[in-house]
Amino acid sequence: MIDVILPALPERELSLLSEETPQPSGPRLAGRVVLGGPVALPVTAKLVEPDPELRDFLRTEADNAVYHLVHLSVTCARDAPDPALHSVNLDVTLTAEPVRRGTTVFQPVAWSMTPRRLTAEAKATPPAQAAHLGPRLGFREVLHTAYGERVFLEARRELRSDPGWEIRHTSAARIGGTYRLAMVVRAPRGAVSRAAVAVGATVREGHTLHRFREELEEPLRLTADQ
Template identity: 85%
Template sequence: MIDVILPDLPERELALLSEETPQPTGPRLAGRVILGGPVALPVTAELVGPDPDLLDFLRTEADNAVYHLVHLSVTCARDTPGPVLHSVNLDVTLTAEPVRRGGTVFQPVAWSMTPRQLTGQAVAGAAERAAHLGPRLGFRHGVPTAYGERVWLEARRELRSDPGWEIRRTSAVRIDGTYRLAMVVRAPRAAVSRAAVAVGATVREGHTLRRFRHELADPLRLAAPR
Protein backbone atom coordinates (compact mmCIF):
# COMPACT_ATOMS: atom_id res chain seq x y z
CA MET A 1 0.00 0.00 0.00
CA ILE A 2 1.15 3.55 -0.69
CA ASP A 3 -0.11 6.92 0.48
CA VAL A 4 -0.84 9.50 -2.22
CA ILE A 5 -0.86 13.14 -1.10
CA LEU A 6 -3.75 14.96 -2.74
CA PRO A 7 -2.46 18.11 -4.47
CA ASP A 8 -3.66 21.67 -4.08
CA LEU A 9 -6.23 22.29 -6.78
CA PRO A 10 -7.00 25.37 -8.88
CA GLU A 11 -10.50 26.52 -7.99
CA ARG A 12 -13.31 28.18 -9.91
CA GLU A 13 -16.65 29.47 -8.68
CA LEU A 14 -19.48 28.02 -10.72
CA ALA A 15 -22.70 29.64 -11.90
CA LEU A 16 -25.04 26.69 -12.47
CA LEU A 17 -27.84 27.08 -15.02
CA SER A 18 -31.38 25.95 -14.32
CA GLU A 19 -32.17 22.57 -15.91
CA GLU A 20 -35.76 23.75 -16.40
CA THR A 21 -34.76 26.84 -18.41
CA PRO A 22 -31.09 26.28 -19.34
CA GLN A 23 -30.71 29.42 -21.47
CA PRO A 24 -27.90 31.83 -20.50
CA THR A 25 -30.53 34.37 -19.48
CA GLY A 26 -32.40 31.87 -17.27
CA PRO A 27 -32.15 31.39 -13.49
CA ARG A 28 -28.71 30.65 -12.06
CA LEU A 29 -27.31 29.25 -8.86
CA ALA A 30 -24.22 31.37 -8.23
CA GLY A 31 -21.85 31.72 -5.29
CA ARG A 32 -22.79 28.36 -3.77
CA VAL A 33 -20.43 25.82 -5.36
CA ILE A 34 -16.68 26.03 -6.03
CA LEU A 35 -14.99 23.30 -8.08
CA GLY A 36 -11.37 22.36 -7.45
CA GLY A 37 -9.54 20.76 -10.38
CA PRO A 38 -9.78 18.45 -12.08
CA VAL A 39 -6.09 17.51 -12.03
CA ALA A 40 -4.69 14.23 -13.36
CA LEU A 41 -1.45 12.45 -12.51
CA PRO A 42 -0.21 9.36 -14.41
CA VAL A 43 0.44 6.30 -12.28
CA THR A 44 4.07 5.44 -12.98
CA ALA A 45 6.54 2.85 -11.75
CA GLU A 46 8.21 5.62 -9.73
CA LEU A 47 4.94 6.41 -7.95
CA VAL A 48 4.16 2.84 -6.91
CA GLY A 49 7.79 1.74 -6.56
CA PRO A 50 7.71 1.48 -2.74
CA ASP A 51 5.09 -1.32 -3.03
CA PRO A 52 6.42 -4.36 -4.98
CA ASP A 53 2.92 -5.80 -5.48
CA LEU A 54 1.62 -2.59 -7.03
CA LEU A 55 4.70 -2.39 -9.23
CA ASP A 56 4.13 -5.96 -10.46
CA PHE A 57 0.47 -5.19 -11.18
CA LEU A 58 1.40 -2.10 -13.19
CA ARG A 59 3.89 -4.11 -15.22
CA THR A 60 1.38 -6.87 -16.02
CA GLU A 61 -1.00 -4.20 -17.36
CA ALA A 62 1.65 -2.26 -19.28
CA ASP A 63 0.96 -3.72 -22.74
CA ASN A 64 -2.74 -2.82 -22.74
CA ALA A 65 -3.65 -0.20 -20.14
CA VAL A 66 -2.40 2.88 -18.34
CA TYR A 67 -3.66 4.29 -15.07
CA HIS A 68 -4.26 7.87 -13.95
CA LEU A 69 -5.06 9.49 -10.61
CA VAL A 70 -7.75 12.15 -11.07
CA HIS A 71 -8.28 14.63 -8.23
CA LEU A 72 -11.21 17.00 -7.69
CA SER A 73 -12.87 18.89 -4.88
CA VAL A 74 -16.22 20.52 -4.27
CA THR A 75 -16.61 23.40 -1.81
CA CYS A 76 -20.14 24.33 -0.79
CA ALA A 77 -21.02 27.55 1.03
CA ARG A 78 -23.86 27.01 3.47
CA ASP A 79 -24.06 30.57 4.79
CA THR A 80 -24.40 32.27 1.39
CA PRO A 81 -27.88 33.84 1.05
CA GLY A 82 -30.28 31.77 -1.01
CA PRO A 83 -32.18 28.49 -0.93
CA VAL A 84 -30.83 25.51 0.99
CA LEU A 85 -28.61 23.05 -0.90
CA HIS A 86 -30.41 19.70 -0.96
CA SER A 87 -27.84 17.73 -3.00
CA VAL A 88 -24.70 18.26 -5.09
CA ASN A 89 -23.57 15.91 -7.85
CA LEU A 90 -20.21 15.71 -9.58
CA ASP A 91 -20.31 13.66 -12.79
CA VAL A 92 -17.37 12.58 -14.95
CA THR A 93 -17.55 11.25 -18.52
CA LEU A 94 -14.47 9.27 -19.60
CA THR A 95 -13.70 8.83 -23.30
CA ALA A 96 -10.84 7.57 -25.44
CA GLU A 97 -9.86 8.00 -29.08
CA PRO A 98 -7.31 5.73 -30.81
CA VAL A 99 -3.96 7.30 -31.63
CA ARG A 100 -3.96 5.80 -35.13
CA ARG A 101 -6.81 6.14 -37.62
CA GLY A 102 -8.95 3.03 -37.71
CA GLY A 103 -7.67 1.70 -34.39
CA THR A 104 -9.98 0.27 -31.76
CA VAL A 105 -9.75 0.86 -28.03
CA PHE A 106 -11.78 0.07 -24.93
CA GLN A 107 -13.41 2.91 -23.04
CA PRO A 108 -11.73 4.17 -19.84
CA VAL A 109 -13.39 3.34 -16.54
CA ALA A 110 -13.24 4.53 -12.95
CA TRP A 111 -11.15 1.66 -11.60
CA SER A 112 -11.48 2.81 -8.00
CA MET A 113 -13.02 5.85 -6.26
CA THR A 114 -12.67 7.56 -2.90
CA PRO A 115 -14.53 8.38 -0.72
CA ARG A 116 -16.86 5.46 -1.47
CA GLN A 117 -19.36 6.25 1.28
CA LEU A 118 -19.52 8.65 4.22
CA THR A 119 -22.21 8.57 6.88
CA GLY A 120 -23.47 10.79 9.68
CA GLN A 121 -20.71 9.45 11.93
CA ALA A 122 -18.10 11.16 9.75
CA VAL A 123 -17.22 14.84 10.04
CA ALA A 124 -18.99 16.76 7.27
CA GLY A 125 -16.76 19.04 5.27
CA ALA A 126 -13.50 17.40 6.31
CA ALA A 127 -10.91 17.69 3.54
CA GLU A 128 -8.68 14.63 3.46
CA ARG A 129 -5.13 15.34 2.32
CA ALA A 130 -4.07 11.76 1.54
CA ALA A 131 -5.51 8.69 -0.18
CA HIS A 132 -4.34 5.12 0.35
CA LEU A 133 -3.76 2.84 -2.65
CA GLY A 134 -3.80 -0.88 -1.94
CA PRO A 135 -3.78 -4.06 -4.02
CA ARG A 136 -4.46 -3.71 -7.77
CA LEU A 137 -4.48 0.10 -7.45
CA GLY A 138 -7.69 0.12 -5.44
CA PHE A 139 -8.29 2.74 -2.77
CA ARG A 140 -8.38 1.48 0.79
CA HIS A 141 -11.61 2.47 2.49
CA GLY A 142 -12.50 2.98 6.12
CA VAL A 143 -15.09 1.29 8.31
CA PRO A 144 -18.06 -0.05 6.29
CA THR A 145 -21.40 1.71 6.67
CA ALA A 146 -23.44 0.22 9.49
CA TYR A 147 -27.01 -0.87 8.87
CA GLY A 148 -29.45 2.02 9.18
CA GLU A 149 -26.88 4.82 8.90
CA ARG A 150 -27.73 7.65 6.52
CA VAL A 151 -25.20 8.04 3.71
CA TRP A 152 -24.46 11.67 2.90
CA LEU A 153 -21.63 11.24 0.38
CA GLU A 154 -21.51 8.34 -2.05
CA ALA A 155 -19.41 7.32 -5.07
CA ARG A 156 -21.56 6.13 -7.95
CA ARG A 157 -21.04 4.03 -11.07
CA GLU A 158 -17.59 2.69 -10.23
CA LEU A 159 -16.06 0.51 -12.99
CA ARG A 160 -18.00 2.49 -15.60
CA SER A 161 -17.17 5.34 -17.96
CA ASP A 162 -19.70 7.72 -16.32
CA PRO A 163 -18.64 7.77 -12.64
CA GLY A 164 -19.51 10.45 -10.12
CA TRP A 165 -20.28 11.37 -6.53
CA GLU A 166 -23.43 12.57 -4.82
CA ILE A 167 -23.49 14.70 -1.65
CA ARG A 168 -26.86 14.71 0.12
CA ARG A 169 -28.27 16.82 2.91
CA THR A 170 -29.53 14.65 5.76
CA SER A 171 -31.12 15.34 9.14
CA ALA A 172 -27.66 14.98 10.73
CA VAL A 173 -25.39 16.53 8.10
CA ARG A 174 -25.73 19.74 6.12
CA ILE A 175 -23.90 20.35 2.86
CA ASP A 176 -21.05 22.60 3.92
CA GLY A 177 -17.29 22.85 3.51
CA THR A 178 -14.82 21.14 1.19
CA TYR A 179 -15.09 17.57 -0.07
CA ARG A 180 -11.96 15.98 -1.57
CA LEU A 181 -12.58 13.35 -4.27
CA ALA A 182 -10.24 11.08 -6.22
CA MET A 183 -10.44 8.23 -8.67
CA VAL A 184 -8.07 5.85 -10.39
CA VAL A 185 -8.86 5.70 -14.13
CA ARG A 186 -7.94 2.66 -16.20
CA ALA A 187 -7.49 3.75 -19.82
CA PRO A 188 -6.25 2.12 -23.05
CA ARG A 189 -2.57 2.61 -23.77
CA ALA A 190 -2.89 3.31 -27.52
CA ALA A 191 -5.37 6.17 -27.11
CA VAL A 192 -5.90 9.77 -26.12
CA SER A 193 -8.18 9.74 -23.08
CA ARG A 194 -10.19 12.62 -21.61
CA ALA A 195 -12.38 13.33 -18.60
CA ALA A 196 -15.31 15.74 -18.98
CA VAL A 197 -16.71 17.13 -15.73
CA ALA A 198 -20.17 18.44 -14.87
CA VAL A 199 -21.53 19.68 -11.53
CA GLY A 200 -25.20 19.63 -10.60
CA ALA A 201 -27.10 20.85 -7.57
CA THR A 202 -30.64 20.81 -6.26
CA VAL A 203 -32.07 23.41 -3.91
CA ARG A 204 -35.29 23.30 -1.95
CA GLU A 205 -37.70 26.21 -2.18
CA GLY A 206 -40.64 25.36 0.04
CA HIS A 207 -41.77 21.93 -1.12
CA THR A 208 -40.20 22.31 -4.58
CA LEU A 209 -36.81 20.98 -5.66
CA ARG A 210 -35.09 22.97 -8.39
CA ARG A 211 -32.18 21.54 -10.38
CA PHE A 212 -29.13 23.38 -11.70
CA ARG A 213 -26.11 22.21 -13.69
CA HIS A 214 -22.77 23.41 -15.07
CA GLU A 215 -20.63 21.52 -17.61
CA LEU A 216 -16.96 22.43 -17.96
CA ALA A 217 -16.20 23.52 -21.51
CA ASP A 218 -12.86 21.72 -21.90
CA PRO A 219 -12.41 18.05 -20.92
CA LEU A 220 -9.25 17.18 -19.00
CA ARG A 221 -6.70 15.31 -21.11
CA LEU A 222 -5.19 12.31 -19.34
CA ALA A 223 -1.55 12.36 -20.35
CA ALA A 224 0.04 8.94 -20.87
CA PRO A 225 2.94 8.00 -18.59
CA ARG A 226 6.37 8.43 -20.13
Protein backbone atom coordinates in the same frame (compact mmCIF):
# COMPACT_ATOMS: atom_id res chain seq x y z
CA MET B 1 0.19 0.07 0.13
CA ILE B 2 1.60 3.46 -0.83
CA ASP B 3 0.64 7.03 0.01
CA VAL B 4 0.48 9.38 -2.96
CA ILE B 5 0.60 13.12 -2.38
CA LEU B 6 -2.29 14.61 -4.32
CA PRO B 7 -1.66 17.59 -6.61
CA ALA B 8 -2.83 21.06 -5.56
CA LEU B 9 -6.21 22.04 -6.98
CA PRO B 10 -6.96 25.28 -8.84
CA GLU B 11 -10.44 26.47 -7.86
CA ARG B 12 -13.25 28.18 -9.73
CA GLU B 13 -16.59 29.46 -8.50
CA LEU B 14 -19.45 27.97 -10.49
CA SER B 15 -22.58 29.72 -11.71
CA LEU B 16 -24.93 26.83 -12.36
CA LEU B 17 -27.62 27.32 -15.00
CA SER B 18 -31.22 26.32 -14.38
CA GLU B 19 -32.18 23.06 -16.10
CA GLU B 20 -35.80 24.23 -16.23
CA THR B 21 -35.05 27.33 -18.32
CA PRO B 22 -31.60 26.58 -19.76
CA GLN B 23 -31.01 29.91 -21.52
CA PRO B 24 -28.01 32.13 -20.77
CA SER B 25 -30.39 34.73 -19.32
CA GLY B 26 -32.23 32.18 -17.17
CA PRO B 27 -31.96 31.70 -13.40
CA ARG B 28 -28.57 30.74 -12.02
CA LEU B 29 -27.28 29.31 -8.77
CA ALA B 30 -24.21 31.44 -8.04
CA GLY B 31 -21.99 31.80 -5.00
CA ARG B 32 -22.87 28.35 -3.67
CA VAL B 33 -20.42 25.86 -5.22
CA VAL B 34 -16.66 26.05 -5.90
CA LEU B 35 -15.00 23.31 -7.96
CA GLY B 36 -11.42 22.33 -7.31
CA GLY B 37 -9.56 20.78 -10.23
CA PRO B 38 -9.74 18.41 -11.89
CA VAL B 39 -6.08 17.52 -12.05
CA ALA B 40 -4.53 14.19 -13.02
CA LEU B 41 -1.35 12.38 -12.06
CA PRO B 42 -0.11 9.40 -14.12
CA VAL B 43 0.41 6.25 -12.09
CA THR B 44 3.87 5.18 -13.20
CA ALA B 45 6.24 2.39 -12.22
CA LYS B 46 8.36 5.03 -10.47
CA LEU B 47 5.38 6.21 -8.44
CA VAL B 48 4.57 2.71 -7.14
CA GLU B 49 8.22 1.63 -6.79
CA PRO B 50 8.03 1.22 -2.97
CA ASP B 51 5.30 -1.45 -3.30
CA PRO B 52 6.42 -4.60 -5.18
CA GLU B 53 2.83 -5.85 -5.51
CA LEU B 54 1.68 -2.64 -7.21
CA ARG B 55 4.79 -2.61 -9.36
CA ASP B 56 4.03 -6.14 -10.57
CA PHE B 57 0.40 -5.21 -11.20
CA LEU B 58 1.40 -2.30 -13.45
CA ARG B 59 3.80 -4.57 -15.29
CA THR B 60 1.06 -7.11 -16.09
CA GLU B 61 -1.15 -4.27 -17.40
CA ALA B 62 1.57 -2.45 -19.32
CA ASP B 63 0.71 -3.78 -22.80
CA ASN B 64 -2.93 -2.74 -22.67
CA ALA B 65 -3.67 -0.08 -20.08
CA VAL B 66 -2.38 2.98 -18.29
CA TYR B 67 -3.63 4.40 -15.00
CA HIS B 68 -4.25 7.95 -13.81
CA LEU B 69 -5.04 9.39 -10.40
CA VAL B 70 -7.67 12.12 -10.84
CA HIS B 71 -8.25 14.57 -7.99
CA LEU B 72 -11.18 16.98 -7.53
CA SER B 73 -12.99 18.82 -4.78
CA VAL B 74 -16.36 20.46 -4.25
CA THR B 75 -16.72 23.29 -1.75
CA CYS B 76 -20.26 24.28 -0.77
CA ALA B 77 -21.09 27.51 1.05
CA ARG B 78 -22.12 26.92 4.66
CA ASP B 79 -23.90 30.24 5.26
CA ALA B 80 -25.64 30.71 1.91
CA PRO B 81 -29.14 32.21 1.99
CA ASP B 82 -32.18 29.99 1.65
CA PRO B 83 -33.12 27.86 -0.15
CA ALA B 84 -30.41 25.52 1.12
CA LEU B 85 -28.67 23.02 -1.12
CA HIS B 86 -30.63 19.76 -1.22
CA SER B 87 -28.09 17.77 -3.27
CA VAL B 88 -24.88 18.25 -5.24
CA ASN B 89 -23.68 15.91 -7.98
CA LEU B 90 -20.26 15.75 -9.57
CA ASP B 91 -20.34 13.73 -12.79
CA VAL B 92 -17.36 12.63 -14.88
CA THR B 93 -17.52 11.34 -18.46
CA LEU B 94 -14.45 9.34 -19.51
CA THR B 95 -13.66 8.91 -23.22
CA ALA B 96 -10.78 7.64 -25.35
CA GLU B 97 -9.83 8.03 -29.00
CA PRO B 98 -7.21 5.88 -30.74
CA VAL B 99 -4.05 7.63 -31.84
CA ARG B 100 -3.97 5.68 -35.12
CA ARG B 101 -6.96 5.45 -37.42
CA GLY B 102 -8.55 2.07 -37.90
CA THR B 103 -7.73 0.83 -34.42
CA THR B 104 -10.23 0.30 -31.63
CA VAL B 105 -9.77 1.00 -27.95
CA PHE B 106 -11.81 0.26 -24.85
CA GLN B 107 -13.38 3.14 -22.97
CA PRO B 108 -11.72 4.31 -19.76
CA VAL B 109 -13.38 3.42 -16.46
CA ALA B 110 -13.23 4.59 -12.86
CA TRP B 111 -11.15 1.71 -11.53
CA SER B 112 -11.42 2.86 -7.92
CA MET B 113 -13.07 5.83 -6.18
CA THR B 114 -12.80 7.54 -2.79
CA PRO B 115 -14.66 8.30 -0.64
CA ARG B 116 -17.12 5.55 -1.46
CA ARG B 117 -19.63 6.34 1.24
CA LEU B 118 -19.84 8.74 4.19
CA THR B 119 -22.45 9.27 6.88
CA ALA B 120 -22.73 11.93 9.55
CA GLU B 121 -21.23 9.43 12.01
CA ALA B 122 -18.44 8.22 9.74
CA LYS B 123 -14.95 8.25 11.20
CA ALA B 124 -13.27 8.03 7.80
CA THR B 125 -12.56 11.31 6.01
CA PRO B 126 -12.14 12.12 2.31
CA PRO B 127 -8.56 12.24 1.03
CA ALA B 128 -6.91 15.54 1.94
CA GLN B 129 -3.24 15.62 0.95
CA ALA B 130 -2.57 11.94 0.35
CA ALA B 131 -4.33 9.00 -1.25
CA HIS B 132 -3.74 5.52 0.15
CA LEU B 133 -3.45 3.01 -2.69
CA GLY B 134 -3.61 -0.68 -1.88
CA PRO B 135 -3.55 -3.88 -3.96
CA ARG B 136 -4.45 -3.52 -7.66
CA LEU B 137 -4.57 0.29 -7.25
CA GLY B 138 -7.67 0.22 -5.08
CA PHE B 139 -8.12 2.95 -2.47
CA ARG B 140 -7.76 1.87 1.13
CA GLU B 141 -10.48 3.31 3.35
CA VAL B 142 -12.48 2.09 6.32
CA LEU B 143 -16.26 2.39 6.05
CA HIS B 144 -18.31 2.80 9.19
CA THR B 145 -21.95 2.68 8.10
CA ALA B 146 -24.24 1.46 10.84
CA TYR B 147 -27.71 0.14 10.16
CA GLY B 148 -30.18 2.99 9.70
CA GLU B 149 -27.59 5.74 9.18
CA ARG B 150 -28.33 8.18 6.37
CA VAL B 151 -25.61 8.31 3.71
CA PHE B 152 -24.80 11.90 2.76
CA LEU B 153 -21.92 11.32 0.32
CA GLU B 154 -21.70 8.36 -2.04
CA ALA B 155 -19.60 7.35 -5.04
CA ARG B 156 -21.70 6.29 -8.02
CA ARG B 157 -21.06 4.06 -11.04
CA GLU B 158 -17.62 2.72 -10.19
CA LEU B 159 -16.07 0.57 -12.95
CA ARG B 160 -17.99 2.55 -15.58
CA SER B 161 -17.16 5.42 -17.91
CA ASP B 162 -19.68 7.78 -16.27
CA PRO B 163 -18.63 7.82 -12.60
CA GLY B 164 -19.51 10.49 -10.09
CA TRP B 165 -20.38 11.39 -6.52
CA GLU B 166 -23.61 12.54 -4.93
CA ILE B 167 -23.78 14.71 -1.79
CA ARG B 168 -27.18 14.77 -0.09
CA HIS B 169 -28.77 16.93 2.57
CA THR B 170 -29.95 14.75 5.46
CA SER B 171 -31.51 15.38 8.85
CA ALA B 172 -28.09 14.70 10.41
CA ALA B 173 -25.82 16.48 7.92
CA ARG B 174 -26.38 19.72 6.06
CA ILE B 175 -24.35 20.25 2.88
CA GLY B 176 -21.44 22.59 3.51
CA GLY B 177 -17.64 22.73 3.51
CA THR B 178 -15.12 21.00 1.27
CA TYR B 179 -15.44 17.45 -0.03
CA ARG B 180 -12.26 16.02 -1.56
CA LEU B 181 -12.72 13.32 -4.17
CA ALA B 182 -10.34 11.07 -6.10
CA MET B 183 -10.50 8.23 -8.58
CA VAL B 184 -8.06 5.92 -10.30
CA VAL B 185 -8.86 5.78 -14.01
CA ARG B 186 -7.94 2.77 -16.11
CA ALA B 187 -7.46 3.93 -19.72
CA PRO B 188 -6.28 2.25 -22.93
CA ARG B 189 -2.64 2.51 -23.91
CA GLY B 190 -2.00 4.21 -27.24
CA ALA B 191 -5.07 6.45 -27.02
CA VAL B 192 -5.98 10.01 -26.13
CA SER B 193 -8.16 9.85 -23.02
CA ARG B 194 -10.18 12.69 -21.51
CA ALA B 195 -12.32 13.35 -18.46
CA ALA B 196 -15.21 15.79 -18.86
CA VAL B 197 -16.65 17.19 -15.63
CA ALA B 198 -20.11 18.55 -14.83
CA VAL B 199 -21.56 19.74 -11.53
CA GLY B 200 -25.26 19.72 -10.72
CA ALA B 201 -27.18 20.95 -7.69
CA THR B 202 -30.75 21.03 -6.46
CA VAL B 203 -32.46 23.39 -4.04
CA ARG B 204 -35.85 22.76 -2.45
CA GLU B 205 -38.54 25.39 -2.19
CA GLY B 206 -41.48 23.89 -0.36
CA HIS B 207 -42.15 20.58 -2.08
CA THR B 208 -40.51 21.66 -5.35
CA LEU B 209 -36.94 20.81 -6.38
CA HIS B 210 -35.15 23.20 -8.73
CA ARG B 211 -32.23 21.78 -10.69
CA PHE B 212 -29.09 23.59 -11.84
CA ARG B 213 -26.03 22.38 -13.74
CA GLU B 214 -22.74 23.53 -15.25
CA GLU B 215 -20.38 21.61 -17.52
CA LEU B 216 -16.71 22.54 -17.85
CA GLU B 217 -15.93 23.64 -21.38
CA GLU B 218 -12.59 21.82 -21.66
CA PRO B 219 -12.27 18.14 -20.67
CA LEU B 220 -9.18 17.18 -18.73
CA ARG B 221 -6.68 15.36 -20.92
CA LEU B 222 -5.16 12.29 -19.27
CA THR B 223 -1.56 11.99 -20.37
CA ALA B 224 0.63 9.03 -19.53
CA ASP B 225 4.24 9.56 -18.53
CA GLN B 226 5.51 6.04 -18.68
